[in-house]
Amino acid sequence: MAEEQHTYPSIQLIDGEKNFTNDLPSFLKTSGLADAGFNYNMVAVFGSQSTGKSTLLNKLFGTDFATMAEAQRRQTTKGIWMSRGVDSHCLVMDVEGTDGRERGDDQDFERKSALFSLATSEVIIVNLWEHQVGLYQGANMGLLKTVLEVNLQLFQKEKRERSMLFFVIRDHVGATPLKNLADTLTADLQRLWASISKPEGLEESKIEDYFNMEFTTLPHKILMPEKFDEEAAQLRERFVTPTNSGFVFRKEYHKRIPADGLTHYTSSIWDQIVHNKDLDLPTQQQLLAQYRCDEISNETINKFEDALLPLQQAMQSGKVLEGLGPQMSIIRKSALESFDHEASRYHREVYERSLRQFSDKVTAGITGKTNYDFAALVRDASESAIAAFRTEAESCCIEGTSWTFDEELQVLAREIAAVASRMRLEEMKRLATRLEKKIKQELDEPILLAFKQPKEDMWDKVMNAFEKTRSEAELTFLSKARSFNSSEEEQDAGVGELRKHAWTVLRSRIDEEATDGNLSSNLREYFEDRFRYDEDGVPRVWKPSDDIDSKYRDARNETLKLIPIISTIRLSDGSQPSVDIAGSEDGVEPKDLFQVLSASRQRDISDRFRRAADAVYVEAKRSTISSGASIPIWMYGLMVALGWNEFIAVLRNPVYFLFLALLAAGAYTVYSLNLGGPIERVSRAMIGQVVDISKEKLREWIVETKEAIPVPIRSDVHSVPKPVQVEMKELDEDGKRKL
Numbered sequence: 001m002a003e004e005q006h007t008y009p010s011i012q013l014i015d016g017e018k019n020f021t022n023d024l025p026s027f028l029k030t031s032g033l034a035d036a037g038f039n040y041n042m043v044a045v046f047g048s049q050s051t052g053k054s055t056l057l058n059k060l061f062g063t064d065f066a067t068m069a070e071a072q073r074r075q076t077t078k079g080i081w082m083s084r085g086v087d088s089h090c091l092v093m094d095v096e097g098t099d100g101r102e103r104g105d106d107q108d109f110e111r112k113s114a115l116f117s118l119a120t121s122e123v124i125i126v127n128l129w130e131h132q133v134g135l136y137q138g139a140n141m142g143l144l145k146t147v148l149e150v151n152l153q154l155f156q157k158e159k160r161e162r163s164m165l166f167f168v169i170r171d172h173v174g175a176t177p178l179k180n181l182a183d184t185l186t187a188d189l190q191r192l193w194a195s196i197s198k199p200e201g202l203e204e205s206k207i208e209d210y211f212n213m214e215f216t217t218l219p220h221k222i223l224m225p226e227k228f229d230e231e232a233a234q235l236r237e238r239f240v241t242p243t244n245s246g247f248v249f250r251k252e253y254h255k256r257i258p259a260d261g262l263t264h265y266t267s268s269i270w271d272q273i274v275h276n277k278d279l280d281l282p283t284q285q286q287l288l289a290q291y292r293c294d295e296i297s298n299e300t301i302n303k304f305e306d307a308l309l310p311l312q313q314a315m316q317s318g319k320v321l322e323g324l325g326p327q328m329s330i331i332r333k334s335a336l337e338s339f340d341h342e343a344s345r346y347h348r349e350v351y352e353r354s355l356r357q358f359s360d361k362v363t364a365g366i367t368g369k370t371n372y373d374f375a376a377l378v379r380d381a382s383e384s385a386i387a388a389f390r391t392e393a394e395s396c397c398i399e400g401t402s403w404t405f406d407e408e409l410q411v412l413a414r415e416i417a418a419v420a421s422r423m424r425l426e427e428m429k430r431l432a433t434r435l436e437k438k439i440k441q442e443l444d445e446p447i448l449l450a451f452k453q454p455k456e457d458m459w460d461k462v463m464n465a466f467e468k469t470r471s472e473a474e475l476t477f478l479s480k481a482r483s484f485n486s487s488e489e490e491q492d493a494g495v496g497e498l499r500k501h502a503w504t505v506l507r508s509r510i511d512e513e514a515t516d517g518n519l520s521s522n523l524r525e526y527f528e529d530r531f532r533y534d535e536d537g538v539p540r541v542w543k544p545s546d547d548i549d550s551k552y553r554d555a556r557n558e559t560l561k562l563i564p565i566i567s568t569i570r571l572s573d574g575s576q577p578s579v580d581i582a583g584s585e586d587g588v589e590p591k592d593l594f595q596v597l598s599a600s601r602q603r604d605i606s607d608r609f610r611r612a613a614d615a616v617y618v619e620a621k622r623s624t625i626s627s628g629a630s631i632p633i634w635m636y637g638l639m640v641a642l643g644w645n646e647f648i649a650v651l652r653n654p655v656y657f658l659f660l661a662l663l664a665a666g667a668y669t670v671y672s673l674n675l676g677g678p679i680e681r682v683s684r685a686m687i688g689q690v691v692d693i694s695k696e697k698l699r700e701w702i703v704e705t706k707e708a709i710p711v712p713i714r715s716d717v718h719s720v721p722k723p724v725q726v727e728m729k730e731l732d733e734d735g736k737r738k739l
Helices: 024-031 055-060 110-121 143-155 178-195 225-240 259-275 286-315 325-343 346-367 374-396 406-452 458-483 489-513 518-531 548-560 563-568 599-628 633-642 644-652 654-672 676-708
Strands: 008-012 041-047 081-082 088-093 123-129 164-171 212-218
Touching: 008 024, 008 563, 024 081, 024 259, 041 055, 041 110, 055 088, 055 123, 055 225, 081 110, 088 110, 110 143, 110 259, 143 178, 178 212, 259 346, 286 346, 325 346, 374 406, 406 458, 406 489, 406 518, 458 489, 458 563, 489 518, 518 548, 518 563, 518 599, 548 563, 548 599, 563 599, 633 644, 644 654, 654 676
Parallel strands: 041 088, 041 123, 123 164, 164 212
Antiparallel strands: 008 081, 081 088
16 A cells, blocks of 8 residues: 555656657656666566556556556557656556557557667566467567567667566466466567568577567466465566566666656657658558559549540640630549549548649649640750850850850750750650550450451451551651651651560460460350350250261361461461561561460360360260150159049048148148258257167167176186096996986
């Protein structure tokens, strides 16, 4: 009770919003530690929420931290609280518990508060239940890994300061010895340390170089209150009595910060932690929100640019558009509303940031997509720069001297031309990239249809679509390139690159459709369309009289003919397409440019298709066998004729009729209520029980029977038989015993 009367006040050092208090100096004065110099210690507690951390600190140090009511399971400690221990110069920090439902999956404060405790305290009490030992999340190993890694990078890189990790294992029932629990935790921490990223020069360091580890247990506070208080009192002595053999505060743990400098030291540590990016790990919700917002932004921007395209084309033609402003405002508003509708469902902070970025993109698209003449811009900028240089240079010349700036002017002109050439190439690359994406979109559907409905002229259709799309892209490129004031050589080089990229896009899309899975699926569909459906597209219902074998052979052979067609890009007349892609595929034979499937892949796909076709054929055969094996109609008539007398006898006999009616009613009830399965399971269980009981009774009867039957004593084979006594009157005249 004396301890409770002298309990020191507590202060919220860091609140739940990560704000560091300004009242720490006055708290140290009130607690009598402002002038303590180095004569003080710091300890913090670390552990999951609602595991009794505050209760443990109150027992060990006589503090008055708020504890959880037994009838409620909710957070009591928010942020980091500090108090002075009774009868000791010890500053005790009660840290908000980890894995609390109030913060959910937002572990940002958990990481930072744990790192603060690790960086400022001499001893960190790790409070955990016995059943959490050996768990990864339950024992907060994931959080410890992040904290240890950042602590090593921030505060231990230049000097090695030692601390103590003091594990208090709560609710220990004694089934597992303390040594085994300690070995498990030590092995987990060593494995954790080996997996963290270490600074240069510390790759071979061990956790024992930075931390001493000690372990103790406490019994259950509710089930064994007296024993808990007794062992807690013994543990308290290790923290408050320096003469105790197990005193935990050693000189090597002290941070060597005087008490009057503690405020600046702890606040600077917290500021460094708060602004450390390594601890700002996004939650799963934030990762998902960022991914989806980026995806929605790209989709909406594409639609936005498509909506602007007609206006751009009209402006490029020199037309004056009426109501241009309102039209573009409507397009911009529609894009923003579309993004807002799709993205507003995700994490609020990520959504708001993405909305600002998207709005900037849309605004830049409206202001930056206007018509401009690149050559005119270069010409005007060059003339302006040269004029400015000439003006400045002329002002520096002295009349009557031979000073000139012609050479410098030529150098400037060459530099301007080099910059203009570089910018022109960048514009042409951006143009080629846009055209490449357009080619890919235009070729997607023709290639997909060609592989879904393969025919002998499939490559004719694909190459016609390719030539048309490529020609349109080349015309667009040349038109734009001329407006860039590019040379003929640059235009030819750009067209060559565009053709090469167009062919790459075509082959990439073809190879995508020519994967084993896609080809097998398409060939099977082609086969089934010809085997399972007739010429009019009506499904076939196979009968025993149908010629399934010939239909199967025709459909299979027709499908197998497609594999050589697909394997090589060749026109229907047998020639290869004429594609001008000279120099685009160095080191590759021209015939290899048109090969889609190698000989080995053709065999594999053919074998795979044959197995799939055989399965369809067997299925069709089975359907005819099952239909042929069905009971003929005349058999039902024969059964009625032969069983008519029995049927009438059942109807006329009240007992039989009543039994039949009850049986039918029961069957209907079981069927309507779907009780067949439960009845079957109950019946099986009953039968199994009866069989087990019968076996047991049979064993008992056999045992009892064996005990009741007398067993003759077996004579020893080496024993002498006993003599038989025979009287004279029992013998006949020959000396034999009378019968």
